[in-house]
Amino acid sequence: MAEPDRNPVIGRWAREYSHLLDQSGLERESVLNEALQASGGVRTGLFSLAQCLEQPSLLLNQIGVDYPNNTGPRTVRALASVLQQDLALSVIAPLTLRLFRDGQAPAPDAHRIFLGPADQQTQAASRWFQVPGGEQVGEEMFVRSTGALTAKWYPVFRRQLGVSPGAYWSSIGLGLGAPFSAVWNRVEPQALCQLAQGWLEQFQNDANQFIDWIPAVFGEQTTAIPQRRGCCLKYLLPEGGYCGTCGVHRKERLAALTPQEPPTTPGQWQPGQ
Numbered sequence: 001m002a003e004p005d006r007n008p009v010i011g012r013w014a015r016e017y018s019h020l021l022d023q024s025g026l027e028r029e030s031v032l033n034e035a036l037q038a039s040g041g042v043r044t045g046l047f048s049l050a051q052c053l054e055q056p057s058l059l060l061n062q063i064g065v066d067y068p069n070n071t072g073p074r075t076v077r078a079l080a081s082v083l084q085q086d087l088a089l090s091v092i093a094p095l096t097l098r099l100f101r102d103g104q105a106p107a108p109d110a111h112r113i114f115l116g117p118a119d120q121q122t123q124a125a126s127r128w129f130q131v132p133g134g135e136q137v138g139e140e141m142f143v144r145s146t147g148a149l150t151a152k153w154y155p156v157f158r159r160q161l162g163v164s165p166g167a168y169w170s171s172i173g174l175g176l177g178a179p180f181s182a183v184w185n186r187v188e189p190q191a192l193c194q195l196a197q198g199w200l201e202q203f204q205n206d207a208n209q210f211i212d213w214i215p216a217v218f219g220e221q222t223t224a225i226p227q228r229r230g231c232c233l234k235y236l237l238p239e240g241g242y243c244g245t246c247g248v249h250r251k252e253r254l255a256a257l258t259p260q261e262p263p264t265t266p267g268q269w270q271p272g273q
Contacts, residue, residue, distance in 0.1 A: 010103040011139025013199050017100055017179055020195060024187040032101035035182040036094060043129055045114025049087070053110060053153060056160035059083070066118040070237070077162040078233035083127060084163050085171040085234075087113070090126040092146070092175030099142050100179040106134035107145035110153070146176070147203035154206075166210050166230020173200055173211035177226050180213070189215040189224040196226070 010018070018028040052059045063079045070079065091113055098105035106112075113130045137145065150172050157163040174181070180196035193213035200208040210229040215222055 009138065011099075013139060013195075013202070014100045014103060016195055020187050020191055021183060023191075024183075026183065026186060029101055031182055031186075032097050032179065035178065036097050036101070043114075043116045045116060045129075045131075047115060048111055049113040049115070049128070049153075050110035052115070053156050056156055059115070059161060062115065075236060078236040080157070080161040081163045081167045081233045082237065083115075084157050084161070084168060085174070086126055087128045088171040088175030089178075090128045091130045092150075092172065093178035095130070095142075095146075096176055096178050097182070099139060104136040104138050105142060106130070107137055107142055108149055109134050110149070143202045147205045150203070150207070151205045164230060165206065166228070167233065168230075169206040169210040170228035170230040172205070173207035174226060174228075176200060176203065176207060177211065177213070180224070181226065184225060185218070185221060185223040187224075189222050192224040196224070 014028070021028050021031060046062060047058050059080065060076065063076055063083075067075075067079060070076070092108055095105045095108060109130065112134055113128055116127050116129060118127065154168055157168050158165065177196050177200065180192055180199070183192065193215060196213040197208065197211075200211060212227045212229070213224055214227050216225045217223070
């Protein structure tokens with residue numbers, strides 16, 4: 001596979017992002033390289049996302065195999081929702097980080113995205129991954145392709161796998177917002193929120209409707225967080241809980257996240273949640 005051109009035309013949003021980081025003494029490539037270090041390598045895949053979209057029972061059956069003691073309808077729905085969030089954070093997020101770093105990246109490709117075997121030690125381990133390769137596209141094409149593809153995937157996750165609109169689109173929004181989550185507490189919060197929200201609006205899907213980037217005070221530091229308008233239902237699982245962006249506590253968190261006082265609801269946010 002050819003190495004990506006390190007001097008492509010950097011898109012408008014990556015340029016504005018770079019300018020925002022510069023104002024806080026941060027360097028775009030260094031920040032994004034650091035964020036991408038958590039991305040795993042190529043692994044063995046059980047089946048592709050394309051196969052799952054064509055035959056959703058593949059994923060439902062795999063959930064039954066991986067978690068034989070958690071087969072009630074409510075738990076299965078929660079597991080499907082958490083797996084969809086993992087798809088956003090383990091595939092869409094790294095691709096978006098690469099786009100902002102390099103000026104180009106492959107768009108998500110259901111035929112190149114695979115579900116890996118479960119880690120029996122923890123439900124939090126990443127499962128989905130996209131194999132290397134695929135056409136490198138610039139910012140405009142990435143936005144257009146990713147917006148259309150995530151809208152195309154939605155009906156299967158909603159109707160066949162039971163993932164709620166709020167869970168699906170807020171998870172997609174978290175993935176697309178990965179470059180901003182990488183600096184959530186390192187740059188000027190209001191400017192970061194405005195830029196992140198504007199970026200999500202470009203995709204012409206519903207992600208922007210289910211994420212609100214808001215200034216938030218943790219301790220004495222004003223930061224920025226993506227507040228979800230949905231819940232992935234992870235709290236229903238044995239190792240679950242409420243993340244700091246969960247829509248279940250949305251009203252309480254919005255009331256508490258003011259410039260005058262720190263948040264009082266459970267679940268301090270961490271990037272990627």
